[in-house]
Amino acid sequence: MKHIYALLFFALTASTFAQSVKLNATADIWLSDANNQERASSSGLLDRMKIKTIQEMGAIRFDVGPAKGKTVKKATLFLHLAGKDKLRHIRVSTISQTWVEGKTKKGYGKADGATYWHADHNSNKRWSHESSEFADVIMGSGFSITHYDDLKREKGGWISVSLTPELIYALVAGKSDGLAIMEGGTILYFNNFIHTVQSRKFAPYIMVELGKALTKAPAKPSVTAKPDTKMAAVKTGAIKVTIKTAADTFCWKVKLNGKDVPMWQVPFPHAVQASGKEQEHIETGRGVQKGPVSFYLNGLKPNASYKLEVTAIGRGGLASKPVKLTCKASPIPGKPVTLGKISKPKGKAGLLALGKDAKLWVVPGLVKIDPLTSQVMNKDMPAKGNANSVWNGKTIGLHGAKGETLSFQLVIERNNENTALGQITIIPQGLKGAGEIGVKNIALFKNWISKNKSGKWQPAYQIPIENNTALTIPDAKRKLAKQMNQTVYVDLHIPKTAKAGVYKGSIQVKAGDASVSLPIKINVHNFTLPDTLSFWVELNTYNVPKELLAFHQLTHQNRLVFNPWVPRPKLSGKGEGRKVDWKRYDKQVGSILSGAAFKNNHRAGIPTPCMYLPFADSWPTPLSPDNYAYKGNWVKRGGKKQDLVNHTLTSPYIGKALSKEYKDAFLSVQKQFVEHFKTKGWNKTEMQCFYGGKKTHRIEWGANMWWTTDEPYHWDDWLGLQFFCNLWT
Numbered sequence: 001m002k003h004i005y006a007l008l009f010f011a012l013t014a015s016t017f018a019q020s021v022k023l024n025a026t027a028d029i030w031l032s033d034a035n036n037q038e039r040a041s042s043s044g045l046l047d048r049m050k051i052k053t054i055q056e057m058g059a060i061r062f063d064v065g066p067a068k069g070k071t072v073k074k075a076t077l078f079l080h081l082a083g084k085d086k087l088r089h090i091r092v093s094t095i096s097q098t099w100v101e102g103k104t105k106k107g108y109g110k111a112d113g114a115t116y117w118h119a120d121h122n123s124n125k126r127w128s129h130e131s132s133e134f135a136d137v138i139m140g141s142g143f144s145i146t147h148y149d150d151l152k153r154e155k156g157g158w159i160s161v162s163l164t165p166e167l168i169y170a171l172v173a174g175k176s177d178g179l180a181i182m183e184g185g186t187i188l189y190f191n192n193f194i195h196t197v198q199s200r201k202f203a204p205y206i207m208v209e210l211g212k213a214l215t216k217a218p219a220k221p222s223v224t225a226k227p228d229t230k231m232a233a234v235k236t237g238a239i240k241v242t243i244k245t246a247a248d249t250f251c252w253k254v255k256l257n258g259k260d261v262p263m264w265q266v267p268f269p270h271a272v273q274a275s276g277k278e279q280e281h282i283e284t285g286r287g288v289q290k291g292p293v294s295f296y297l298n299g300l301k302p303n304a305s306y307k308l309e310v311t312a313i314g315r316g317g318l319a320s321k322p323v324k325l326t327c328k329a330s331p332i333p334g335k336p337v338t339l340g341k342i343s344k345p346k347g348k349a350g351l352l353a354l355g356k357d358a359k360l361w362v363v364p365g366l367v368k369i370d371p372l373t374s375q376v377m378n379k380d381m382p383a384k385g386n387a388n389s390v391w392n393g394k395t396i397g398l399h400g401a402k403g404e405t406l407s408f409q410l411v412i413e414r415n416n417e418n419t420a421l422g423q424i425t426i427i428p429q430g431l432k433g434a435g436e437i438g439v440k441n442i443a444l445f446k447n448w449i450s451k452n453k454s455g456k457w458q459p460a461y462q463i464p465i466e467n468n469t470a471l472t473i474p475d476a477k478r479k480l481a482k483q484m485n486q487t488v489y490v491d492l493h494i495p496k497t498a499k500a501g502v503y504k505g506s507i508q509v510k511a512g513d514a515s516v517s518l519p520i521k522i523n524v525h526n527f528t529l530p531d532t533l534s535f536w537v538e539l540n541t542y543n544v545p546k547e548l549l550a551f552h553q554l555t556h557q558n559r560l561v562f563n564p565w566v567p568r569p570k571l572s573g574k575g576e577g578r579k580v581d582w583k584r585y586d587k588q589v590g591s592i593l594s595g596a597a598f599k600n601n602h603r604a605g606i607p608t609p610c611m612y613l614p615f616a617d618s619w620p621t622p623l624s625p626d627n628y629a630y631k632g633n634w635v636k637r638g639g640k641k642q643d644l645v646n647h648t649l650t651s652p653y654i655g656k657a658l659s660k661e662y663k664d665a666f667l668s669v670q671k672q673f674v675e676h677f678k679t680k681g682w683n684k685t686e687m688q689c690f691y692g693g694k695k696t697h698r699i700e701w702g703a704n705m706w707w708t709t710d711e712p713y714h715w716d717d718w719l720g721l722q723f724f725c726n727l728w729t
Contacts, residue, residue: 023030023168023206026179027101028060028196030412031116031134032108038132039116042109042645044102047083047198053185053714057134058194059095059114060204061178066170069316072165077179080202082159082193089184089715090161091246092150094176096142096264097127104395104637128264142264143295145170147276148184148715157202162466166250166275168208173313175251175263184715186648187641187696209391214316217247221312227303227330228296234336237302237329241310242294245269248314255309255322256297267295281655281722300329326633349386351413355514358414358421358473359661362391362518365407371449371457372640374413374485396507398522403496405558405602406522409447410509413485416471424471426488427508431520434501437494439467442507445489446471449478462489474539489621492522493602500526531603536561536610543589552592557601561609565692568614570670578620578665580672586680593682613673615724617693617705620669627659629653630706635704645704648716654707654723666727691724 001279030049032038034056043049049058059382061505077092100120102113116134119125128136140146150161165180170176183192195202221243228240243252252260252270267273270289274282299307305328312320333494351359363369368377374384380390390396390408398406414421428442444467447459457480465471474483490507505520538561545564546549555562569585571578591597595607614621618624625634630651635643651657677683691709695717707720 005575019070021208021210023062023064023171023208025060025065025197025204025644026063028058028204029099029101029114030056030058030196031114032056032137033116033133038108040121041107042102042104042112042115042121043107044100044113045105045198046107047196047406048193050107050194050321051087051181051183051192051194053183053189055189057138057180057182058196059099059134059138059178059180060197061101062235064168067168067208067210068215069318071214071315072168072208073211074209075165075168075707076160076207077163077204078154078158078160078207078563079204080169080180080199081159082139082195082199082202083191085192086186086188086190086645086649087151087159087192089148090159091139091148091182091184091715092161092163092167092638093139094144094167094170095179095180096144096176097179097262098177100125124451128262129428134180137264139182142556143267144176144180144264145268145273145275146278148278163206164275166272167528169315170608172315172317173251173480174253174317175268177263177311177501181297181394184648186645186714188473188645189505198601214314214318217316217318217343218250218312218314218320219246221249221252221323222323223308223310225308225325225327226623227328228332229330231296231298232302232333233298235302235332236298237300237304237331238298238302239294239306239308239327239329240294240296242292243310244292245271245290246312249312249320250315251313252317253311253313254297257307258309261297265295265297267293267467269293278719279285279720281719302329302331304329317525344572345382345387345389345392347387347624348393349388349391351385352516354412354509354511354516356413357416357419358511358514360413360509360516361385361411362396363409363411363487364390365409367409368458369409369411369485369487370567371459371480371483371485371487374427377456377458381622395519395521397637399525400494400522400527401527401529402494402498402500403531403602405491405493407491407550410488410490410507410518412471412488412509412511413471417484418481421473421511422470423510423512424473424486425468425510427467427510428490429505429507431492431503431505431522434505434524435499435502437492437498437503437505437522441493441495443491443493444469445491446475447487447489449475449480449483459487480681492520494522496528497577500524527590531606533559533561533609538563538610541565548588549592549597552597553601556598556606556608557605559603563608563610563612563688565690566612566614566616568619571620574621575661575664576668578668580669580676590680593677593680593685595684607682607684609684610688613687613689615670615689616691617667617707617709617720617724621662621665623662623706624702627662628706629657629659635697635699638655639699641696641699644699647695648714652718654716654720656728658723663727670728689725689728691721693720 020430030043050056097119100113104112115121119127126132146166149162197203208355224242231238252713256267274288289710309322309324311322367381370377400406430439431437444465445462446465448459448461473486503522506517508517541564567588570581592608595605596718632646633643693705693709697703697706707722708717710719712721
């Protein structure tokens with residue numbers, strides 16, 4: 001009898017705490033990021049919406065009243081298909097801004113209410129900051145929280161997808177205006193339609209299994225606020241807010257001077273932010289971040305006093321008593337900068353006669369002169385015969401910092417197409433003034449002429465020449481009969497040891513017996529460019545040239561960065577026993593990483609600032625059916641696109657599908673790289689883990705890759721990239 005009473009009590013208790021409720025959709029919008037016309041459109045009252053990879057998506061608002069004040073044990077979103085589909089992954093997130101449904105009744109209709117660009121077009125309300133869009137407040141942006149899952153096909157054209165309790169709590173707490181939905185996508189870019197609220201019986205809804213009541217409000221939050229210039233701007237200040245996390249707190253509501261701070265400016269506690277399936281993938285092996293949460297309130301009046309109010313909100317929607325404090329905004333960072341007046345060069349700068357058969361003029365280094373017409377090619381300089389930024393018709397004028405290389409071009413033009421010019425020579429002289437800049441700091445380059453993609457001749461490549469090298473027009477090697485000019489590029493390097501001040505010198509141009517000497521005047525400023533680059537102009541390429549060292553030396557000399565994909569060492573063994581043979585790799589890139597390759601450059605001894613690591617889908621272990629549990633067709637070059645689609649729609653999650661041997665080999669080689677670089681002292685170069693895969697290369701080139709990790713687009717590509725990057729954490 002006691003057992004019967006116990007069972008009865010258990011059943012009653014379970015029924016007391018278990019309750020299923022339906023949260024009906026009350027409004028929704030279809031938004032498109034496909035093109036500017038669609039970004040400015042609305043579809044608020046249409047009976048369907050399209051979800052299509054990252055291009056088209058929806059937002060759905062729900063009546064969450066039945067879920068308030070209760071623990072959420074389980075939640076499921078139900079959507080009804082409005083046609084054929086190619087769906088697998090459904091992505092869901094909170095929306096960190098309130099929005100207006102609008103009254104537009106057709107797809108891509110007149111902007112009314114929300115568009116991709118505006119939360120409300122009619123009031124010009126942006127989704128977050130001044131130039132924001134819908135993507136800035138969903139799927140992890142704007143402090144939104146996310147989730148994804150494989151859909152489940154239900155009866156009658158319905159599909160369902162799991163939701164996390166946190167998504168429901170966010171709706172209850174007012175920390176989200178509905179849920180954003182997207183689909184994972186395939187390379188077919190299929191148009192998947194689902195019904196909306198306006199379809200009535202097929203409207204979206206959420207089923208929630210509720211648990212016990214949440215009757216206790218969270219404790220008052222512990223908050224500090226202080227001025228902080230980190231997020232201040234040129235004209236505005238900022239406040240850094242720090243809140244201690246508490247177990248009973250789901251989120252916070254913040255007011256500044258009595259006005260609500262937008263949701264997209266206020267984060268969730270760490271544990272909430274880390275909820276959702278993709279976040280679980282990221283956190284594997286790392287654990288959720290702990291400690292207080294900090295964020296910034298910016299765009300404030302510098303040094304002004306502000307009243308801050310913070311309220312903690314519990315999972316059931318109950319609020320704590322607010323914390324109120326006063327804080328000053330930061331000043332603007334640094335002193336206001338006033339720029340001097342910049343004016344265009346004015347006046348004529350006549351062409352200088354170089355004997356009876358030629359003329360001479362000077363242009364900036366980045367200007368291209370048409371080799372057939374002698375006119376400026378890209379309208380980026382005043383027309384021929386006018387003054388420009390380096391030439392006033394009398395003097396070549398330059399200025400720069402210590403350690404900087406200045407440049408200009410000499411344009412030597414023949415007067416008559418029927419009269420060739422020979423024995424053209426250029427002789428630079430050193431400069432003197434505040435100190436001396438020797439002629440060894442001046443380098444000459446002949447501009448080699450080539451056709452551009454439009455078939456137009458242009459100066460394209462710079463060939464180093466010695467002083468006094470004889471040139472001809474037309475160029476004897478190019479053999480372009482109608483060539484009317486030869487441009488010569490001049491580099492003038494200011495040594496780091498130079499004194500600040502004015503320097504004067506000249507450069508002489510000869511054509512046979514004729515000669516012209518052009519005065520040069522440079523102003524050296526009293527600061528030095530650092531040898532270590534703070535901004536990288538990275539020249540990327542997808543093969544390693546035989547002359548790898550020469551490419552690096554040339555770009556290094558010009559304060560550029562050469563980064564080819566990708567030098568690789570030899571390997572042997574499998575799994576944990578995968579071993580690296582460093583001999584070839586060290587010979588190939590060792591001097592580039594140590595800086596020894598650049599001993600004769602202006603920035604002597606400075607290593608390259610970045611280089612690709614060789615890790616990829618099929619390195620250090622080639623993908624195969626033995627280590628990747630995909631049972632579909634391993635399509636090869638020339639295969640069908642549908643095989644790639646099938647992989648997207650049916651393959652297991654990459655993190656579970658790759659074998660332990662595959663992962664062990666990756667981690668083993670990774671560790672060997674770290675230890676080898678540490679032993680060599682190569683610690684000045686950022687080694688970049690770049691995954692250059694494109695799934696279409698499998699059928700186009702026969703590459704052994706299944707994910708587009710270079711410029712990822714669809715969700716399975718992002719999951720692949722996430723997995724590989726997670727191996728480095």
